[in-house]
Amino acid sequence: MSCTAVEVIKKLFLMGVMATINQEIDFDTAALVAAEFGVDAEELPPEVDPTLIPEIEYNPAEMKSRPPVVTVMGHVDHGKTSLLDVIRKTHVTAQEAGGITQHIGAYQVSINNKKIVFLDTPGHEAFTAMRARGAQVTDIAVLVVAADDGVMPQTIEAINHAKSAGVPIVVAINKIDKPGANVDRVIQELLNHELVPEKYGGQTIMVEVSAKKQINIDLLLENILILADMEELKANPNSAARGVIIEAQLDKGRGPVATVLVQNGTLRIGDSIVAGTTHGKVRAMINDRGDMVKKAGPSVPVEVLGLNDVPAAGDILAALDEKLAKSIAEHRLDKQRTQLIRSKKVSLDDLFQRIQEGSIKDLNIVIKADVQGSIEALSGALLALNKNDEVRVNIVHSGVGAVNESDIMLASAANALIIAFNVRPDNNARRLADAENIDIRIYRVIYDAIGDVKAAMSGMLAPKYKEVVQGKVEIRKVMKFSKALVAGSYVLEGKIFNNSKIRILRDNIEIFDGAIDSLRRFKDEVKEVAAGYECGISIVDFRDFREGDIIEAYKMEEIETSIADANREAEARHAAEEKKS
Ligand code: GDP
DSSP: OOSOHHHHHHHHHHTTOOOOTTOOOOHHHHHHHHHHTTOOOOOOOOOOOTTSOOOOOOOGGGOEEOOOEEEEEESTTSSHHHHHHHHHHHHSOTTSGGGOOOOSSEEEEEETTEEEEEESSOSHHHHHHHHHTTOOOOSEEEEEEETTTOSOHHHHHHHHHHHHTTOOEEEEEEOTTSTTOOHHHHHHHHHTTTOOBGGGTOOBEEEEOBTTTTBSHHHHHHHHHHHHHHHTOEEOTTSBOEEEEEEEEEETTTEEEEEEEEEESBEETTOEEEETTEEEEEEEEEETTSOEESEEOTTOEEEEEEESSOOOTTOEEEEOOHHHHHHHHHHHHHHHHHHHHHHTSOOGGGHHHHHHTTOOSEEEEEEEESSHHHHHHHHHHHHTTTTSSSOEEEEEEEEESOBOHHHHHHHHHHTEEEEEESOOBOHHHHHHHHHHTOOEEEESSHHHHHHHHHHHHHHHHSOEEEEEEEEEEEEEEEEEOSSOEEEEEEEEEEEEETTOEEEEEETTEEEEEEEEEEEEETTEEOSEEETTOEEEEEETTOOOOOTTOEEEEEEEEEEOOOHHHHHHHHHHHHHHHHHHO
């Protein structure tokens, strides 16, 4: 409209609308203001976001009850895994094909001819991670509290996570077989967190159980069903499938394999699907008992084959028209790519890392300054930093005057950062720099500018590392497979990652230092295994391990030299120089 924001705001004010510069105004107001400036405004149709999955309107008459989906949460060692294990062992319907569950991230159990789905990753981390991606999977949280230990920090965390997600809690007071068990104390402690059992006039279902002695497991399941009934969980099995990716990985033989929990509708072989940035056609489905199935309705977990890539846990899956599924996935990929490119503009702050990744060999700089003399001094000093081959400083442009839009466009095209010496970007340039993610550094002292660049560069040239121990693992059994020797292990503390460096200790003496070849839970390759879990580890070029050896997992972490430190150094140097002269 060729007028300033202030003029528009003034006009709005006269019309009785108190708006700030960042405020949205409705179309009618905008049209009125535009008219005041002699401009015709026309309303565009609302934009359809090509990355969004179209919503389905469900007909209430077609909704049918569906089984509840349960996550087991609670403090470490209170018996989450034991509880899941005993439920799986005792309640997978025996007459169905051997009754052995596959590990696919979730499984269905039957009790009194009704079904409950358990997510097989105990703990609230997975729960929160999924929520962070916008997926709410859990209908009911089972909070496990050990009767001999009571409410602990992670118990409270779990309560808070469930509450903030609006998920109702069933409390399983576990380990009641133990001599030190004190159920009343646990209840007292839970009262402090607003979990009040029925006998005290509250509404929280609390069941005293023992996972180890299999006491009251049925009672717990029955109570989960009672709560589920009250929640009136429903879905329409006749509509197109909507679900959530519980976990996914690349299988050497089968390609991308995703465990999907169907939340609504029915997923069928041959359906075209989209999940996150991936798409494809359902080629095969395998249920939690390892059977091939043709369809999966609401609250059924299945492994799905046929996606073109590995989606992320928490991604929403939808069955759609083939072209639409593909186009949504591709638009999302595009969006991701542009965001990546935008965020990949060079800046002094991440220069270290970028060089390390090998994604930067040239440090391109645009210099704007108040006088020609400063430009010469600055570029001379910056180019003098070019003593090594790993990174080269290039001055792609320099000039006298404020940083303007064309400087920003140039910096964007050349992936350069801008050094502004005694000048500032004008308003348009600043806005454009924000949009293009250009790092503009403003200096008044030449030494500061040079100090920053040097610090960023030298940091990357001589990165300093420190060792960080991630976890401790005990080898409990040495197992021989056709090709490999696997250390059947138990994670004592922390975590072990498939990219951890490892050190093997025997009687506290280091006997080997190297890397992991593969890290598995049951048959599956995994990225990490946390304390309290068993895993199988094979090690690159080392077979001489024994039962009782300790594996220490660690990583090397970069120690960052901060720009602030470098600045202080530059200032000190500057002060010293000034004194001299
Ligand atoms: P998680 O960290 O919450 O998954 O806990 P685990 O299921 O790994 O259990 C921790 C320890 O408590 C294990 O040694 C179990 O054998 C033990 N445990 C679990 N449930 C019971 C129980 O009901 N009674 C007794 N006595 N021990 C139990």
